[in-house]
Amino acid sequence: MSITVDGINKRFGKFQALNNVSLDIPEGKLTALLGPSGSGKTTLLRIIAGLESADSGQISFSGQDVTGLHVRERNIGFVFQHYALFRHMTVAQNIAFGLDSLPRKQRPSKTDIQKRVSELLEMIQLPHLAQRYPAQLSGGQKQRVALARSIATQPKILLLDEPFGALDAKVRKDLRRWLRNLHDEFHFTSIFVTHDQEEALELSDQVVVMSQGRVEQVNEPIELYARPESRFVFDFLGQVNVISGQVRQGSLSQGNAWVTLPGVQHKGDAQIYLRPHEVRLATAPVAHANLPLRIEAVSLIGSEVRVELRPEGWHSEGSNNIWEVGISHAEFNSQRPTRGDLRYAVPEVGHLFTGNDAQPATVNWAEAELAPRVRLIS
């Protein structure tokens, strides 16, 4: 069942939570609504569910207008951030609740319901906890029960509101994987809300980035990461290294730093945004850039080594005056960078924002030698 969101507006008092939001959620896909608090993502999810009503606009499921339909009639599964398990019912009773609530004519027999509950318990790997109460479960177990409860009535649409927000990092990772498997097995149309960009990029087929009640960008995770279309999305999706300055005669400079911009005609203010993996570190400046930085910290955790550097002789307000570059362990072992060392950033790919342009232009220095022209986003 696909979902169409058309022109949704929602205001709480003076606060405009959603501003003319339109979206297409394809059938059978896992979509993430990603954004900081106040971006309107939870409000949008609740409006799709029917737990809130929009001031104007339309929601359709597979072409059928459900805007006026009560949440009870929409046949969706909803997982709350804090689980909302029925504290005075056992796990089994919680999971069976949706089926028990069906009108008598449509309600399966008691044994059928029990069978279904057992199946679901097996699926969430908690059959031994059937008679426990929610207070006796851990956070991860509660969330799995909440999920089982929401899919017991076999909805076509599954909506999750920051499902892993209240859990530890390790539990979160396990549950993420588990949710993806569940989705792939049952082919729900799923939407989940999160402020964790790592989660959104890792789990979903499609990411909707929201900010201040508007949709900033909708893309597959890979595209989103590689080609952010605005400063906000750039900033939001992880660490960004910024150099801002004046462009004159084909190069951008600020203080004692400069970068050439092959083929750029623009003159005036501009900023270049660089991802940690789009920059190399060298011990001397190169032909197309002079970006001196002093190492502040080196973190060895993870599959990469993260080096934090402070600009020397110039300033980077856009990224809080800290640059982050990722180097491989091999490189670390051979060069042994330490705090206080001077390095020079060598940009390989960058994203140029000129003036108030929302969309950046990609600058590719690696290919500049061969084809000295700027490649724009199509």
Place this chain on the structure above:
Amino acid sequence: MARTRARSSHSLHSLQHRRVGDSPAIKWLLIGIAIAVTAGLLIMPLVVIFTEALSAGWSTFADNLLDQYTLHAIGLTLFVAALTVPLNLVFGVALAWLVTRFRFPGRKLLITLIDIPFAVSPVVAGLLYLLLYGRNGWIGSWLADYDIQLMFSWPGIVMVTVFVTCPFVARELIPLMQQQGSEEEEAGVVLGASGWRIFRTITLPNIKWALIYGVVLTNARAVGEFGAVSVVAGNIRGQTNTLPLHVELLYQDYNVVGAFTSASLLAGIAVFTLAAKGFVEWRQARTLIRLQAQEIAS
């Protein structure tokens, strides 16, 4: 304004810190004063009631209890309570559901209105009903045309008792239901449950103990109401005397032992009410401690 509180996690936490006023000198001085004044002002009266009631011996006590006017007063009092409590229960639940689960203009006003019986003197409360339903009131005179008399008879007593005790159930439920939030009920709606099913299976178990205490408290106050009932009852021995009025009558007749005998019944109900409250709080504390232990363990 008694409300069942679960001891917050802070009180467990605070036992680990050295805090202001922990020095033994101050601590035991304060405790001493507290115990002394409480014993003198609150506990001693209970002692007096039972002592005086039994001061002429057990057989006199029994005779007083079984006196026909006393029995009638007991019967009338129980009857009034039996009508008042269910009415206020329905109202309390409805109001609590309304103000804690929905937002609408005037919601805060409703919450304030429910406090009126607390602020109004019981004599004024009785007067209000007398003016309206008495023979000269605009409703009372209309009813009199049909030979219906509400005042100076049991209907009037029931009405003022309902007035005086209507806040109690709501005031027990409202803070609890606000604190619990409506997420569980929302989850129930999403899963397709009807209104009654949600209330019966989700809300009611969650508010069970507060509801029980609300009923117990309403009952105690209904049974004990004096000022308002004095005004509307007419004080006719054997016909319209509730137990508290009976106590007054006996006392003013200088039948102190008799008065305290009836009073001891009422005091017994009061003590039962206190015990019920203690029990409810104990259960809530037990649940809270279990939840905290779970959180630490998980």
Place this chain on the structure above:
Amino acid sequence: MSTANQASAVKSQRWPLTKSRSKRVLPGFGLSLGISLFFISLVLLLPLTGLVIEVSAMSLSEFWFVITDPRVVASYKVTALAALAASLFNGAFGLLLAWVLVRYEFPGKRLIDAVVDLPFALPTAVAGITLATLFAANGWYGQFLTKLGIDVAFTPVGIVVAMAFTSLPFVVRTVQPVLEELAPEDEEAAVSLGASDAHVFRRVIFPALWPALVTGVALSFTRSLGEFGAVIFIAGNMPYISEVTSLMIFIRLQEYDYAAASAIASVILLASLVLLFAITVWQARYLKRLEGR
């Protein structure tokens, strides 16, 4: 599997039909609103009309004459002063009691905590005759107090005692939750900066308790203004000296002077409602400040 097919097949049949009229997610708005409004109008608001009609039937001069009658005015003074004294006592002792119950552990604590609610659960008439018996000249307390020259029964002091008894729980139960929620860290921070216990209490703890304390005292005062059953047995009810206003109303009623009773009642009703409103506004404001709501 049959259960699943049953459930989903039927569910998909259920829409797109019913366009729900109500915009509310949770059920029962109409019913609960209906019951609540009906009940409140019938029980709380309608009776006010009787008083309004009765009072408006009086001329302004009649009204004024009744409510400024010297005996009635004396009762205002007696009632208000006694209520004030009782509330201040309750403020002090109630705070102490709440403090002791929240902060300390000691034998008998549970009993004390339970007994605090006794005045709330005990019928006022029972409290009345009990206090009168205790403080009468030959009563257990009265005996000692008369030796010390203090007369309690049949004096305004007795009224204060009765009012203090019946409204003590208001202060304790209003302050207790606030005390429980006090974060130990706040005090520790102050102590670590070198402050003495008394100083920390004055500057850190008491300001946090102050709003709740004021609310509790105000509630105690409001309640005491109208107290009847507990007061009339111990007061002596001597005109101009120990008559409370609610008794004045009662006396007028017994004389079948409904008009006068209504006039006096309207005065204290107005006072009660104003106080109730003030307390509500005060509570709302300090809640907003503390919790940013």
